[in-house]
Amino acid sequence: MLTKRIIPCLDVKDGRVVKGVQFVGLRDAGDPVELARVYDKEGADELVFLDISASHEGRETMVDVVRQVAAELAIPFTVGGGINKLEDMKRVLRAGADKVSMNTAAVLRPELISEGADYFGTQCMVVAIDAKWEPELNAWRVYTHGGRTQTEWDAIEWAKKAQEMGAGEILLTSMNADGSKKGFDLPLTKAIGEAVTIPIIASGGAGSGEDFIEVFRVAQADAALAASIFHYKETSVSQVKNLLKDNGVAIR
Amino acid sequence: MIGIIDYGMGNLYSVSKALERLGFDYFVSEDEEELAKANGLLLPGVGSFRDAMAILVESGLKTFIEKEVEAGKPLLGICLGMQLLFEGSVENGETPGFSFLPGKVKKFPYKDQSGQAYKIPHMGWNKLKRQQPGSFLLNEVSDEHVYFVHSYYVDTDNRDVLLATSDYSEEVPAVVGKGNVFGTQFHPEKSSHAGLTILKNYAEYVERNDV
Structure with a gap:
């Protein structure tokens, strides 16, 4: 049986992990390669690196990070941030990343997804969607530019469009839940999951191990992503996986 | 020495590094003369079956690989590279493998x-x-988890070639082999312990096969 995946996410700027990660015993808590190794040992099923560098040099440094992670670890990982054209995909995928994640660039030009899918296959194409519930519209709207810009896209419609263009997976972040630590956005995750046939990674809101049980059981997510809950040692990947196992969720 | 076949259809870096970590010699090449010197071949691949086969035919690598396999050289196909070992694909119209x-x-x-x-x-x-x-190939491998990522699978009536399978609605051939030809549907270099062990077992087989 296919298992549910737990995915820690690391924000990397100019080759360094930002948002202080609290691990004892690390020589260098800002080193993405060392952190990746720690998460691999804890049983992470995949990793996501979000490159938030603003400069060209920062992006080049990210390619070095990708190369080092690929050289050392035997688990898959996705790189997002700064993927605006086919060349950007080639750079990180050839350096050893397994998937690329696109967000704003895909909304601005959905053909980007099919260009990547034609070249590398749909399985490498992750479309990241930042969605927010708009009560007056009675719908989830897609936001771009790090959540600053509201678009005309309904989140469900955009997810369908992304799949049609060749996305192999959707990384779905609830802007309502993100940072709340009150659990994943179950209605959003369920709604998007039912609208498409590609896997969904739920993101935003993880505050405890129980939240993971719900997102898999109630919302039928295929994978769940979290950052701070793992970085700040509120729980660990292995604790979450043990809890899931005790509750009958299929995990590795 | 393992020759990794570079025909522009795959992520060669991760698998190269995995072999390096396991302590095996390898080289990456698209050149028949170079690849002929290898004791065993590795055929990677991601993307479309039709595109991959077209490149192999056009470059002459298809004939080369057939000749080498015929002569008894070990071959391991990974992911799409495994699917190419079979008779053909229905992806984007019928394409022979x-x-x-x-x-x-x-x-x-x-x-x-x-x-x-x-x-x-x-x-x-x-x-x-x-x-x-x-x-x-499954030496020291138990019924462990490996990392799959594919939309097409191999359908075969011949159970002799199935070394290991996995269930995903259908029975999915995961590790296959016959004679000196082998394949894994998953990426061993991304499949933690089981994947690396299978890669090691293949590399050791290639070394034993040193001719």
């Missing part, structure tokens, strides 16, 4: 026997079911 192994590459049906829809690609960690636990 190497036909080293019996079976055809098909798209996963989107619904299971009970009519229930399921997610495609088959993406994530799924458990191996060893069909031939005695195969050298």
Whole structure:
């Protein structure tokens, strides 16, 4: 049986992990390669690196990070941030990343997804969607530019469009839940999951191990992503996986 | 020495580094003369069956690989590289493959026997079911999880070529082999312990096969 995946996410700027990660015993808590190794040992099923560098040099440094992670670890990982054209995909995928994640660039030009899918296959194409519930519209709207810009896209419609263009997976972040630590956005995750046939990674809101049980059981997510809950040692990947196992969720 | 066949259809870096970590010699090449010096070959591949086969035919590598396999040289196909070892694919119209192994590459049906829809690609960690636990390729491998990512799978009536399978609505051939030709549907270099062990077992077999 296919298992549910737990995915820690690391924000990397100019080759360094930002948002202080609290691990004892690390020589260098800002080193993405060392952190990746720690998460691999804890049983992470995949990793996501979000490159938030603003400069060209920062992006080049990210390619070095990708190369080092690929050289050392035997688990898959996705790189997002700064993927605006086919060349950007080639750079990180050839350096050893397994998937690329696109967000704003895909909304601005959905053909980007099919260009990547034609070249590398749909399985490498992750479309990241930042969605927010708009009560007056009675719908989830897609936001771009790090959540600053509201678009005309309904989140469900955009997810369908992304799949049609060749996305192999959707990384779905609830802007309502993100940072709340009150659990994943179950209605959003369920709604998007039912609208498409590609896997969904739920993101935003993880505050405890129980939240993971719900997102898999109630919302039928295929994978769940979290950052701070793992970085700040509120729980660990292995604790979450043990809890899931005790509750009958299929995990590795 | 393992020769990794570079025909522009795959992520060669991760698998190269995995062999390096395991302590085996390898080189990456697209040149027949160079590849002919290898004791064993590795055929990677991601993307479309048709594009991959077209490149192999056009570059002459298809004929070269056939000749080498015929002469007894070990070959391991990974992911799409494994699917190419079979008779052909229905992806984007019928495309013939190497036909080293019996079976055809098909798209996963989107619904299971009970009519229930399921997610495609088959993406994530799924458990191996060893069909031939005695195969050298599965030495020190238990029914562990490996990382799959594919939308097409091999459909075969010939159970002799199935070394290990995995269940995803259909029975998915995960590790296959016959004679000196082998394949893994998953990426061993991304499949933690089981994947690396299979890669090591293949590399050791290549060394034993040193001719």
